[in-house]
Amino acid sequence: MKLYFTILIFFTAFAASAGTKISGIVTNQKGEAVPGSNVYIKGSYDGTSSDVNGNFSFETDSSGKQILMVQALGFKPQETVIECAGQIIELEIKLSESINLLTAVTVTAGAMEAGDEKKSVVLKPLDIVTTSGAMGDITGALLTLPGTSTVGNDGRLFVRGGDASETSIFIDGLQVGNAYGSTASNVPTRNRFSANLFKGSFFSTGGYSAEYGQALSSALALNTLDLPLRSQGDVSIMSVGGGYTQTLTGKQNALTASANYYNLAPYQSLVKQDFDWEKSPESWDSEISLRHKWGNASNGKAGFIKAYFHTEGNRMTIWQKIPGGNSRGDRVQLRNRYSYSNISFRHSGKKDWFFYGGVAFSHNSDALKLNADPLCRINQLAHAKLVAVKDFSPRFSFKNGLEWFVKAYSEALTDVNLKRSYTDHQPNHFAEATYYFSNRLIMVAGVRSGHSSLAKQFWMTPRFSVAWKLDNQGQFSFAAGKFKQLPEEKIRVLQNNLQNTAATHYILNYFFASNNRTFRAESFYKIYDHLVTYDDAAGNYSNFSQNGSGYARGVDFFYRDRKSIKETDFWITYSFVDSRRKYAAYETRVQPSFAPKHNGSIVVKHFASALKSQLGTSWSWNSGYPFSNPNRTDDMQQKTKMYSDLSISWSYLPRPHIILHVACSNVLGRNNVFGYRYASQPDESGTYAGLPVGQGAKRFAFAALFITISRDKNANQLNNL
Amino acid sequence: MKKLTFIITVLLLSVLSVKAQDSPFQKIMKKEIEKINKADSLAQFQQSANAFSRIAELNPTEWQPLYYHALACTFQGLSNKLTLDQKDEALAKAEDLAKKAEGISADNSEIIALKGFITMAKVSADPAGRGQSLSGQALAEFGRSLAIDSKNPRALILMAQMEAGIARFFGSGMEKACSLAKQSMAIFAAQDEEVLKAAMKPTWGRRIAESMSKSCE
Numbered sequence: 021m022k023l024y025f026t027i028l029i030f031f032t033a034f035a036a037s038a039g040t041k042i043s044g045i046v047t048n049q050k051g052e053a054v055p056g057s058n059v060y061i062k063g064s065y066d067g068t069s070s071d072v073n074g075n076f077s078f079e080t081d082s083s084g085k086q087i088l089m090v091q092a093l094g095f096k097p098q099e100t101v102i103e104c105a106g107q108i109i110e111l112e113i114k115l116s117e118s119i120n121l122l123t124a125v126t127v128t129a130g131a132m133e134a135g136d137e138k139k140s141v142v143l144k145p146l147d148i149v150t151t152s153g154a155m156g157d158i159t160g161a162l163l164t165l166p167g168t169s170t171v172g173n174d175g176r177l178f179v180r181g182g183d184a185s186e187t188s189i190f191i192d193g194l195q196v197g198n199a200y201g202s203t204a205s206n207v208p209t210r211n212r213f214s215a216n217l218f219k220g221s222f223f224s225t226g227g228y229s230a231e232y233g234q235a236l237s238s239a240l241a242l243n244t245l246d247l248p249l250r251s252q253g254d255v256s257i258m259s260v261g262g263g264y265t266q267t268l269t270g271k272q273n274a275l276t277a278s279a280n281y282y283n284l285a286p287y288q289s290l291v292k293q294d295f296d297w298e299k300s301p302e303s304w305d306s307e308i309s310l311r312h313k314w315g316n317a318s319n320g321k322a323g324f325i326k327a328y329f330h331t332e333g334n335r336m337t338i339w340q341k342i343p344g345g346n347s348r349g350d351r352v353q354l355r356n357r358y359s360y361s362n363i364s365f366r367h368s369g370k371k372d373w374f375f376y377g378g379v380a381f382s383h384n385s386d387a388l389k390l391n392a393d394p395l396c397r398i399n400q401l402a403h404a405k406l407v408a409v410k411d412f413s414p415r416f417s418f419k420n421g422l423e424w425f426v427k428a429y430s431e432a433l434t435d436v437n438l439k440r441s442y443t444d445h446q447p448n449h450f451a452e453a454t455y456y457f458s459n460r461l462i463m464v465a466g467v468r469s470g471h472s473s474l475a476k477q478f479w480m481t482p483r484f485s486v487a488w489k490l491d492n493q494g495q496f497s498f499a500a501g502k503f504k505q506l507p508e509e510k511i512r513v514l515q516n517n518l519q520n521t522a523a524t525h526y527i528l529n530y531f532f533a534s535n536n537r538t539f540r541a542e543s544f545y546k547i548y549d550h551l552v553t554y555d556d557a558a559g560n561y562s563n564f565s566q567n568g569s570g571y572a573r574g575v576d577f578f579y580r581d582r583k584s585i586k587e588t589d590f591w592i593t594y595s596f597v598d599s600r601r602k603y604a605a606y607e608t609r610v611q612p613s614f615a616p617k618h619n620g621s622i623v624v625k626h627f628a629s630a631l632k633s634q635l636g637t638s639w640s641w642n643s644g645y646p647f648s649n650p651n652r653t654d655d656m657q658q659k660t661k662m663y664s665d666l667s668i669s670w671s672y673l674p675r676p677h678i679i680l681h682v683a684c685s686n687v688l689g690r691n692n693v694f695g696y697r698y699a700s701q702p703d704e705s706g707t708y709a710g711l712p713v714g715q716g717a718k719r720f721a722f723a724a725l726f727i728t729i730s731r732d733k734n735a736n737q738l739n740n741l
Numbered sequence: 742m743k744k745l746t747f748i749i750t751v752l753l754l755s756v757l758s759v760k761a762q763d764s765p766f767q768k769i770m771k772k773e774i775e776k777i778n779k780a781d782s783l784a785q786f787q788q789s790a791n792a793f794s795r796i797a798e799l800n801p802t803e804w805q806p807l808y809y810h811a812l813a814c815t816f817q818g819l820s821n822k823l824t825l826d827q828k829d830e831a832l833a834k835a836e837d838l839a840k841k842a843e844g845i846s847a848d849n850s851e852i853i854a855l856k857g858f859i860t861m862a863k864v865s866a867d868p869a870g871r872g873q874s875l876s877g878q879a880l881a882e883f884g885r886s887l888a889i890d891s892k893n894p895r896a897l898i899l900m901a902q903m904e905a906g907i908a909r910f911f912g913s914g915m916e917k918a919c920s921l922a923k924q925s926m927a928i929f930a931a932q933d934e935e936v937l938k939a940a941m942k943p944t945w946g947r948r949i950a951e952s953m954s955k956s957c958e
Contacts, residue, residue, distance in 0.1 A: 056784070058791035065769050067795050069788040091794070093830060122833055123826055144870060249881040535825065536870065582869050589869065632911055676911060 040104035043077035044111030046070045046090055054115055057092035062099070080104060094120055094459075117459060119414040124459040125489035129499035129529040129542070130227035132165055134220050148215045151623055152636035153667030153685055155722060158211045158221075159200075162240070163640065164621045166542065166576035166593045167225035170640055171614045172663065173694040173713050175208030176200050179225050180544060181572030181599030181615040182237030182523075185508050190232070190241045192326060192364040195425070197382030197401030201303075202356040204338050206694075206713050207295065212332065212358065216265075217309070219245045226544055227499030227527040230450040230466030230483045231407075231421060236505045236523040236548070244326060247274050247311060252730035259723045260284055272313045279306040288717075295716045296339040296348065305332035315367075323367030331359040344699035344709030353389040358382075377406035377421075394434045399509065402426040415456045419466075423448040429509040440513050444474035444506070452483075460489040472506060477519050479504050493534040499527045507552045515564040522549040536583040543575040548601050556605035558700050570601020570609055590624040613695055616642035616663070636669040647695040650708040660693045679726040689718040766800055770809075770941050777813055778945060783820045789813040804846040805941050811838035811855060812945070818862045828866040835859045850890035851943050857882030858899055879903055894932075895946040897925035901953060919957035926954040 042061075046054045053074030060067020066080035070092075080086070088100045088111070095115035102109055134143035147161060154160030159177050163170050169178045176184035189199040191213070203209040222241040224232075232239040247269060254265040263280030285300040307330045315322030334356040341349040364378030384399040407421035425448065430441030452466030469480040481504055487497035504520040512518055529542040551568025554561045576595035582588075596618055600609040611617075623638040644659040652658070669683035686692070692715055698708040763771065773796065777789040790813035797806035814835035818828045836859050842852050860879040864871045880903055886896040901921035908915050929947045937944050 056787040056791070058794055060791075060795045063799065065765065065795060065799065067791070069784075069791045072784070091791075093834070120830070122830055144874065249877050250884075536867070629910060630912075673911065675913075676907060 039079045039081060040083070040106055040109060041077065041079050042088065042102065042104075042109045042111065043075070044109075044113060046074045046076065046092065046113045046115060048095070048115055048117070051114075054092050054095065057090055057095070057113075057115070059088065059090050059113075061104075062087040062089045090115065094118060094123075119456045120459060121414075124456060125462050125487045125495055127462060127464055127485045127487045127497050127499065128495065128531040128540070129485055129487070129497040129527045130224045130525070130544075132223045132225070132540075134223070143221075148218070148221070150625060150634065150636065150671070151638060152625075152669030152683055153623075153638040153640065153665065155683060155685065155720070156215055158213065158215050158218075158242070160210075161215075162223055164591070164593060164623050164638060165223065165225075166540065166578045166595045167544075168595070169597070169614060169616055169619050169642060170663065170665075171645075171694065172665075172692055172715060173206045173208060174614070175203075175210060177238065177240065178614045179238035180546060180574065180595075181570075181597050181601070181612065182546075183612065183614055186235060186237035186505065186523075188232060188235035188239050190239065191328070191360075191362055191380070192244055192378065193231075193241065193376060193407075194362050194364060194378050194380035194405060195382075195401060195403045196360060196362075196380070197427075198358060198384035198399055201334060202354060202358075202384065202386045204336070204340070204352045204354060206340070206697075207336075207338065207716065212305075212360075213242070213330070214307075217244050217307075217328075218242045225542075226525040226546065227485060227501055228483070229464070229485075230452045230468040230481075230501075231419070233448060233450070233468050233470060233481070233503075234425075234446075234505050236503050236521060237546070244309070244328065246324060247272075247313060248276065250730055252728055254278075255727045255729065256280075257725045257727075258282075259721070260287055274309075274311045276309045277307065280304065291717060291719075291721070293717045294714060296341070297337070298339060298351065299335065299337035299353075301334065301336040303332060303334040305330065307331075321367075321369055323365060325365040326363070328362045329359075330361070331357075333357050341711055342699070343697050343711040344701075344703055351389075351391050355387040356385070358384045372411035374409040374411075375407065376409075377404075379404045395431065396434055397431045398429070400426070400428040417454045419450075419452040419454075421450045423450075427509075429513055431510075431513060442474055442513055442516055444472055444512075446470055446472050462487050470504075472520075474512070474516055475506060475519050476517070479520055492532075494530065494532040497529045497531070499525065499529075501525055511552055511554075511561070511564070514561055518552060518564065519550065519566060521551050521566070521568075523547065524549075536581070538578070538580040540578040541575070544573065546572040548572075548603075551601060551603040553603060554605060561605075568601065568603040570599065570603065572597055572599035572601075572615070574598055587627040587629070588624065589626075590622065593619075593621045595619040610648075611646045613645050613647055616645055618643040632673050634671045636671075637667065639664070639666045641665075645693075645695050648698075649696065649710070650698050650702075660695060663692050663694070664688075664690055665692065666690075677728040677730070681724045681726065682722070684719055684721045686715070686719050691715070691718070766796070766803070767941065769796060770805060771938065774809065774938065774941065777809060777816075780813075780816070783817060783822050786813045786816045786820070790817065802845060804842045804849065804852065807838050807842035807845070808852060808855060808943070811835040811842065811859070812943075814838065815855070815859050815862050818859075819865065825866055829863075832859055832863055832866070835862075848889055850886045850893045850896065853882055853889065854886035854893055854896035854899065857886060857896065861899060861903065876903065876907075892928050894925040894928040894950065895943065897921050897928070898946050898950045898953065901925060902949070905953070915957065919954075922950060922953040922957055925950045 046057045048054055055070055055072045055074055057070045059070060059076045061080050061082050064082050066078060066082065068076050068078040070076040083104045086102055086104050088102050089097060090113045091097045092115060096118040098113060098115055134148060148158055151161040151164060162168060162177060167180050171178050174184060177187045178184055179187055189196045199211055200209045201212055220243050224239045228239045248267050251268050256263045261280060261282035263278060265276060265278035268275045281304045283302045288297060288300045310327045312325050337353040339348045339351050360382045362380040366376035368374045380403045382401040386397040388395040403425050405421065405423045407419060409417060409419045411417045425446040428443040430439060432439035448470040450466060450468040452464060454464045456462050463486045466483045467480060471478045481502040483501035485497060485499035487495055489495040503523045506520055507518045524547045526545045527542060532539040548570040550566040553565055553568045555563040574597040578593050580591035597615050599615040600611055602609045619642040621640040626635045628635055642663045644662045646659050649658050665686045666688050667685040668687055672680040693712045695713045696710045697713060698710045702708050773789060773792045780786050780789055790810055793806045793810035793813060797810055800806055814831045818832035818835060839852055839856050839859060846852060857879045860875055860882060864875045883896045883900040886893055901918045904918035904921060905915060908918055929950050934944050
């Protein structure tokens with residue numbers, strides 16, 4: 021009993037003397053206080069937080085050798101071995117910075133991101149659909165961004181002196197063939213994919229990552245939605261058609277199916293058209309999208325698989341006047357069938373491995389009839405991709421990707437049994453390393469290589485970018501790289517062994533984002549090489565060579581402000597492009613018709629709560645399109661008058677689940693001209709007769725009613741605006 | 742004999758003490774929960790966050806320390822003293838922790854309600870930029886939370902606040918928002934807070950419900 025007593029006394033005494041007081045200060049490497057850091061003895065509940073001045077002090081009952089942990093947001097955790105023996109311990113802890121992807125510098129050269137939460141975004145996903153003038157077309161919204169030119173008789177994306185084929189489009193990382201609807205020449209087209217599908221986009225106007233290839237000027241990567249929020253049905257009734265979308269959601273899966281029908285005939289019978297339609301454009305489309313999520317992100321292994329199928333059909337017949345002719349002109353009849361399917365996955369594995377990839381297939385067939393001559397074109401694109409990313413440390417990650425493209429094209433004059441076609445296999449590999457020197461300095465270097473079975477050519481292109489964050493919210497980035505692209509299919513099918521065309525980009529960018537204001541300035545220099553040139557004898561091309569070359573240089577500015585004017589969000593864009601190139605049938609370097617020198621736009625959105633409405637307007641302008649007048653001896657020396665389009669839109673939300681949307685483009689009714697077409701032969705007086713290439717109609721008005729049916733009465737189709 | 746009595750006494754005592762007394766984990770949890778419930782400054786929420794982080798590290802299989810750590814980060818993310826970047830940093834941390842908590846306790850109405858609260862905090866950090874896209878997500882999260890436990894007073898009152906915002910925007914009536922607030926208040930009033938506290942269950946949100954119920958009257 022005595023013994024027990026002794027032991028008890030001993031323990032009490034020990035416990036009383038065991039309290040060790042630990043105090044000190046936590047600073048960064050510069051000696052500045054780090055407040056709010058977590059200071060504690062590892063393996064015990066004993067600990068505290070540093071105060072505003074970085075000081076801390078606490079007591080522990082632990083004894084002997086212990087590990088003192090210090091953790092703070094933005095810093096690497098630090099361990100210090102201490103000896104707890106009842107005495108007071110004084111410590112000075114210096115923490116070193118850790119890489120924080122959320123706030124660290126990002127490369128913004130060439131890149132414009134649309135996302136919800138990221139820092140370097142210039143657009144929100146909703147902007148793509150709420151920009152007036154865009155009429156729900158993804159391309160239309162992107163054309164209000166710097167570095168782009170509106171080409172009103174084409175409708176596609178033209179970037180920095182590059183033609184539309186120089187932009188490659190990807191959905192969930194997989195390339196899309198024929199992303200724009202087929203159309204007759206000088207009749208503008210739209211992107212086939214509904215903006216509602218996407219949660220964000222990455223639009224690069226140059227200097228992009230090694231992940232993207234076969235694009236000389238630009239890459240547009242669209243990312244589809246993950247799991248929708250709820251099951252719902254969406255009805256749309258529009259002045260040009262209607263549609264229905266049903267979404268079903270489970271816990272880990274979702275299914276969306278939609279069908280739409282559009283017919284411009286009723287609208288075009290009411291409003292005077294400048295195009296001579298025999299049959300107004302009519303189209304249908306249907307889509308199915310399946311999504312499945314697995315695993316648990318908290319324990320490392322998780323993934324997502326998406327399958328998406330889209331199919332559509334379009335038809336139109338239009339008469340196009342011949343310059344100098346008196347008749348109705350050429351009759352162009354077009355029937356288009358298009359399908360795109362895409363299965364993509366992403367999976368985060370153990371040990372900081374991340375995998376993504378998938379397969380995609382596009383099939384486009386155009387049955388054209390030019391007067392009596394039928395022509396059938398079939399375009400196919402298959403793309404398979406597998407990418408592995410490994411984060412070796414928070415500073416260093418390495419990406420490796422393998423891709424396989426199969427591109428097939430055929431065109432046939434069906435009545436005379438003439439057919440020509442080709443199939444090209446293109447294995448590609450890319451590797452890219454990203455290294456953070458600090459939260460303020462990042463470097464990305466990559467290389468992309470590929471081989472074309474048809475061109476029998478191997479190529480390798482380096483890419484490099486670096487970004488430096490300043491003390492304020494601004495940052496500079498620089499990007500450079502070489503880019504290759506095989507010529508357009510219509511040319512390749514005539515001359516199978518054509519090699520890659522090439523471009524080199526240099527881009528210097530300044531980006532500033534703070535408190536709902538964004539400013540972006542970028543200058544660029546792009547050199548074109550190995551462009552295809554040929555002789556053009558009234559549409560018959562011959563004598564192909566790749567001696568074409570050129571350049572595009574310029575500067576562009578973007579300012580967006582959501583703060584200065586109450587309930588109002590606006591952005592202003594100005595782009596200057598100086599481009600000359602020798603290409604196609606031009607014998608000297610000319611300013612291309614699709615590269616106006618000065619381009620600008622202003623987009624304003626105002627939320628009028630009292631009217632339960634969003635009012636929008638956008639103005640887009642450029643200094644005019646160059647064109648060649650055969651009545652003069654020089655190429656491309658003339659320019660159209662300037663282009664200007666003011667559009668307005670009004671979205672009214674009488675109830676949370678009902679949206680009424682009205683929009684009108686070119687409200688001022690300006691007669692825009694995009695160029696001139698000339699007769700191939702001079703008339704009796706020796707002059708070539710010309711016709712302006714203009715708009716389909718002075719204005720385009722659009723009205724729609726969107727109704728969402730769900731158990732949650734607040735759900736709506738804001739995305740449809 | 743003496744020895745035997747002693748051993749039995751010791752055993753008995755230790756058994757009793759286990760029954761009557763909290764484990765160190767429960768003890769410290771209760772102490773810190775008490776603190777976070779009273780906290781109203783950025784520094785206090787930071788201290789709470791650190792304290793729950795320490796507890797979570799020692800108890801990796803419990804969801805409550807992660808939940809409260811996330812909650813402390815969310816309250817920080819709502820502080821007007823922080824810049825947008827700092828708010829986002831705190832809320833990203835909160836989101837990460839809530840996900841981890843969900844990994845331990847799936848289909849937990851409280852954790853899902855907290856996720857909705859985090860989304861709400863993101864919206865309030867930048868209402869013009871995020872309101873349209875994230876409001877729906879917050880509502881859906883509260884909906885999921887209530888599907889598991891229709892009597893979760895926190896999910897009810899936060900949803901009531903979202904509904905009130907929508908009603909204000911559309912100039913429609915506050916009936917729906919107020920009825921949710923009333924339901925929430927009734928649950929808060931009926932519950933025995935001490936019992937919940939003893940079980941380390943969340944009890945916060947009462948003040949929001951009280952002030953909203955008042956404004957509804």
